Amino acid sequence: MNSTRRNYVINEFKVRFTLSSFLDQLTADAALALAPDGGSAKAAQKLARPTQWPTLAREGDVLWGECQGSGAHPYLVGVDARSAELASKCSCPSRKFPCKHALGLLLLHVAQSGAWQRATPPSDLAKWLEGRTARAEKAAQLPSDVETDPAERAKARAKAQAGGDRKKTAGLEDLELWLSDLVREGLQAARARPYGDWDRQAARLVDAQLPGVARHVRQIPDLLHDETGEALTAHLGRLWLLTQAWRHRTTFSELERADLLSALGAPLDRASIPPAAPRTWRTLGFVQEEEGKLHVRRTWLLGDEREVALLLDFAPTGQALPPPPPARPFQAAVAYAPSAYAQRAILQGDVTAATTPLPLPSGTLTDLQSRFAAALALNPWLERIGAFVGPAYLNLDPPQLCDADGHAVPLGARVEEADVWTMLAHAETLPQTYFGEWDGRSFTPVGTVAADTQATPDPRAAQGAS
Template identity: 35%
Template sequence: MNAMGVRRTAEQVLALAPDEASRRAGSGLGTARSWSGAGTDGGAVWGRCEGDGPMPYRTVVDTTGPACSCTCPSRKSPCEHALGLLLLWAADEAAVPAADGPPDWAADRLPALRAGAAGRAEGGAPADPEAARRRAERRAARVTAGAEELERRLTDLVRGGLAAAGQRGYGPWEETAARMVDAQAPGLAGRARELGAIPGSGPGWPVRLLEECALTHLLDRAWLAGDRLPAGLAATVRTRVGLPSVPGGTAVRDRWLVLAQYDTGDGRLTTRRIWLHGTDSGRTALLLSFGAGGRAPALALPVGAVVAGELTPHAGAGQLRAEPGEPLVPVGGPAGPPPGGPVGAALDAYGRALREDPWLDSWPVTLGRVVPARAEYGWQLADADGREALPLTGADRARPGLWRLLALSGGAPVTVFGECGHRGFTPLAAWSPDLPAETVPLL
């Protein structure tokens, strides 16, 4: 790609959206069937999108800003067409082929965009840092207003009694979530939706609702006291309320074993999680890749492969997420599993991680010499010496990966990598003593 521009990820593109409506509309336009004549020269992306009128909308984005121009009537910036074009470019390079330069209609608009937009100055710094600071302050003020409103909603819930939450239905919480989206705090919006769903989650829901209320209250208070937090924890809080996470650590070059890969989605955005283990550094890293509009994320790595490259960790306390500084290159043969420990060590690791990030649902751990066994409440992974055990999460007790794990073990101890959390353990990969260099995926 031309060094002039920046090819953003789907997450970074959606973070540019001025509101939730634009985010949804842009996600729907991030597919090749919506566009014709799309192309890029690295410094700009352009294309024509069919609209309601007789002529297609002509959209051009200066990727050094980004700044955009579109013939649609929207007064939002970026408009849904610019978001859709950038999402298409992020997900499918073939749909936005490289060209020697833009067509005349796009080239005519680029000088004005580059002259008047908040582009990037030499060295990658914003051309107008004062404008960027003001935008950040305005968004922080909106998030603060959202956090204060959510605090009032939690106070009303506790004063009225948790039992009443089951009678009010999901509607009030969905309205609260929509206001958190308007406040540009999607992380708080997600927690509001979770609060609304808990009363219908089955027996024991009041306990779960109280736990989630406490965690949401803690996040609200942490945001409101952000200027008094340690730098790492403050970065974690910003990520948890929904501000974009960015690389901020020292790059690590290593040979990385691909431990697991799996997708989750909400119908509008597919999130792919890839767990890696540094065979030399011993570090664990998480790569996130996104696909909008029903498209699969672009990044895919085969489980069990060893790839070489440089990863830069994101800022934040206890964060494992990282970004590749370059394409990860396969380097040949298989590798053995990360060093494994007993169940007690895994629980200790999760506890230490919670001190850094109290909102963690789970933490990656490797269990050594454990045996899958059936208990009174369901399946579990127990230390071979029988001292301690971890229950498998409900979804994992029913999926085919459990039977693959049972077949691999055959009653003998195995090594298992997975995610350890307050709901139990989710196994993602396993190794048998007979074939220690063969990674068996459990998804």
Template identity: 30%
Template sequence: MNSLTEAYVNSFAPNAAAVKNGWGLVRKNQLQNLHISSDGTLIFGECKGSGKNPYFTSADFIKGDPVFRCSCPSRQFPCKHSLGLLYAYINGAPFTEASIPEDIIAKRSKASEREEKKKEQQKAPRKVNKSALSKKLHTQLEGLSLLEKQINQLLLAGLASIDPKKLKQLDETARLLGNHYLKEAQNELRAFILLWKKEQPEERLYQLAYERLLVLHALCKKGRQHLEKRLEDENLLPDTATSIEEWLGHTWQLTELKEYGQVKQNVRLVQLSFASHRNEARGEYVDQGIWLDLGSGELVYTKNYRPFKALKYIKEEDSVMEILSTSQLYIYPGEGNRRVRWEEYTLEGKADFSKVRGYAKESVTEVLKEVRNILRLPLADKQPAVLISFSRIGKVEGEWQLEDMNGVRLSLVDSPEDERPTLPLLGLLPDRDLKNQAILVHFYHDQSTGMLGAKPLSIITENRLIRLLG
């Protein structure tokens, strides 16, 4: 409790407005009857609200990080009253010692019971309602047929045939895909439709549309094969080697991932890049971090989805500057860089960047082979991340190039769709940061030329991480 800092409290705030409003309660002396338990695990008090009676708010540290509780009607979590309570504490407001309220003791007890029940459920094998599963699989197959029909019509008539009437028809199909448990197919089709709502050269429009059609066509083909296999064998387990389950709308639960062995023990990670972007097709902001596993050198990523309609209530993730350690790292099925999650973690201080650099690939030629093998998989991520060593980075005939230790060059690019170009930032770096270092990149494949280019995300030197995106 005594080690609470403003930065620590800020980390729980769902947005900047909550921080401002929480401090506003402190400055206006809205908090009263402030107390702390004798063991220092609970702070609680009252906060004046808009009504006649004050709100009761508390922060429970019995498990480490605080559990916030407040009697206010706010749907934002934690609310400004809970944050204000912690800001009052770190600001030196007087908190008198008091017994833990009976309702908090009861809530702690219920929480412990839920944890025990959860542990028991994790031990027991999951029960599958085979009748409900069969019904869902048949519904998904019907949805794929709807999508396949639209794709075949487009391939037969050509992309130039798409007009407002056809776009409206596709939009209705996308809506129906949601009713058929095909959320990711729905998002991909919506992304295809949105291409016609952007101002761009016709040649570029058709190139991007063709790439989306390839993905949708592959999803229909592979999705149908997978669903039919599962219907033939009711005991067939979910596919944990590829991303097909997620493409077909399955939301992996952590208990499932653990049951199927998709978990690593005692992992230490360092975040090499972080950025948030707006995904209109999904109707969400996506927070993505790219991490390096300090034990294996594998690059993995995290994703946090924040629907536009719920931005007020879902906390945006942020950059992590220290080593993150977790006892259990859950790994999602997929190709290339794998998505990961964790439940509990600790931060352990600054990373040894010389060790991070030691995991960088040394040969551009070998990297290109690996990337092309990933891109051949139709449903794999089209922008794989790679950490590469380089002897130098500079401009050749006006274009940015990376040169590896063998003199082989790689084009550095910003995608035409990039909202945040990073190439201009390279010109601001001192010469020492562009020689004999390592760089994290996202690869891009230009379908029209067949060329591969790499977008710079971060540069790793002996003693620091230079983030170009964030």
């Protein structure tokens, strides 16, 4: 089963069953859909043999066991399915989540293979489970006076915002001086800096409640190898623009301030977004990446009025991302976040199946840059837009998306030759309509689309680039 299919299987599985019955209704396909990559899925299937598990146990919605590896002592494995954030813990050295041992434990449970017992987890796993419970309870709690008194709530929010603004102001003023020094010293001096310099500056920005700016600082070392310096100059200019925008934020409209805060890394207040009416949507595909200690997934949707919506999901390392929307057309309420350029959105309420075909927007290579420029004019912090291009075809050498008139744009650096071959095979040498991400420099195909069929996501996009 490929990675795209895995994600759709786990999504449809979770739509059908409640969390309380997750383990009892789990299927092998849904378990394998949790695998971080194909190698982990294959390794888990090899481990799903009772002879390698001297202990198999369950307590409520918690599975645990001992898996005998090559060492003298078996690995202690646990899976916590008590909430939507299914998590696992294993004493093995793997940095993948879930690891092959946790997946193997789930597969054994599905098959009801081996001698399972009802037993309390050992102390190491019990401590981990208690910590997860305590964190969940703490996140759900509010001080009683703030919870019941609207005036106290408003006062607490205003105080928290004022404190956060002071931190942001100090952090951006520090960044402004740092950028000035960096430009004055020149490109060669920047290349000689140790990586610790970039990490320390990023850490200061995180402390100033500016995680979005910190992410841009961490990206600087990747741009230092370009001899022209164009990419680095544009990147530093974007950072400088953020410092100046914060100074003049009081002159911005409400939507412009929302875009600025999003660029700085402020979390989206989902509760404040007005409810939307249910409509028909289809999933165009998704891209999954790792940013530091976060898993990030961008899911692109097409609405019945030809509009595009972007769902963003995040999960810390060690936790599973929520399931994406189903592959087939569906009915759901999709509400856009406040922005001068409506693109990011959230799902509200339940998702139900739909059969209504959706018309496709048109798009050509020649107007790709003008569309991006129009979007940037509304929101200068956009890093990418979703765009339809077609009819077009893929070229291998150099990797490009081309049209019949001789226009071409480069493919994104994360699109590898093997993935281009896969898309070429799907296209069967015929021009296609592609949907993908355009960042002003390169096009990353997310999937091929047709007006009367479902989107076919690009395998590379579904698996995520590392």
